[in-house]
Amino acid sequence: FPFRLFPLREHGMNWRAKPLTCQEIQAFKKSKEVMQRFVRAYKLMLRFYGIVLINEETGELKRAENWAERFQNLNRFSHNNLRITRILKCLGEMGYEHYQVHLVKFFLTETLVEETLPNVRRSALDYFLFTIRSKQKRRELVHYAWQHFRPQDSFVWGPHEKLLKYR
Numbered sequence: 041f042p043f044r045l046f047p048l049r050e051h052g053m054n055w056r057a058k059p060l061t062c063q064e065i066q067a068f069k070k071s072k073e074v075m076q077r078f079v080r081a082y083k084l085m086l087r088f089y090g091i092v093l094i095n096e097e098t099g100e101l102k103r104a105e106n107w108a109e110r111f112q113n114l115n116r117f118s119h120n121n122l123r124i125t126r127i128l129k130c131l132g133e134m135g136y137e138h139y140q141v142h143l144v145k146f147f148l149t150e151t152l153v154e155e156t157l158p159n160v161r162r163s164a165l166d167y168f169l170f171t172i173r174s175k176q177k178r179r180e181l182v183h184y185a186w187q188h189f190r191p192q193d194s195f196v197w198g199p200h201e202k203l204l205k206y207r
Contacts, residue, residue: 045085048130052126078134090108090113092104099143111156124163147164152189169185179198179206182203
């Protein structure tokens with residue numbers, strides 16, 4: 041059977057790859073070796089995108105030294121956005137919600153604040169944001185996106201009256 045680097049409980053583009061079961065996810069989470077491989081795969085993909093995991097405990101990220109070159113690739117090829125969405129969903133399945141939050145915030149910062157990834161902006165807002173499992177963390181990130189979105193009155197990812205009052 042073909043395997044996936046970041047398996048999910050749903051079908052992806054590869055119709056031969058079987059979706060994960062809840063039992064398989066639990067078995068993966070219990071295996072220290074599987075989880076170490078998972079983090080290694082995550083770090084590998086991050087490097088491909090020009091990002092470095094600087095703290096395995098927290099999930100904190102920064103730009104890699106070759107970020108400019110790798111960001112060009114991200115901007116040019118939109119299929120990367122599907123892969124990133126898949127990685128984010130898988131992080132949530134595997135119990136790495138804190139990694140999800142850092143990766144989404146990284147992309148929101150690069151698209152809305154630094155403006156280095158204009159062609160990723162729409163995916164970051166439409167898809168990446170909504171992979172976050174924690175309602176509280178998702179709200180925080182929607183608020184962060186709203187704060188940096190221009191023009192702010194065109195922001196459609198949350199109700200403005202709630203975003204204005206958010207603390």
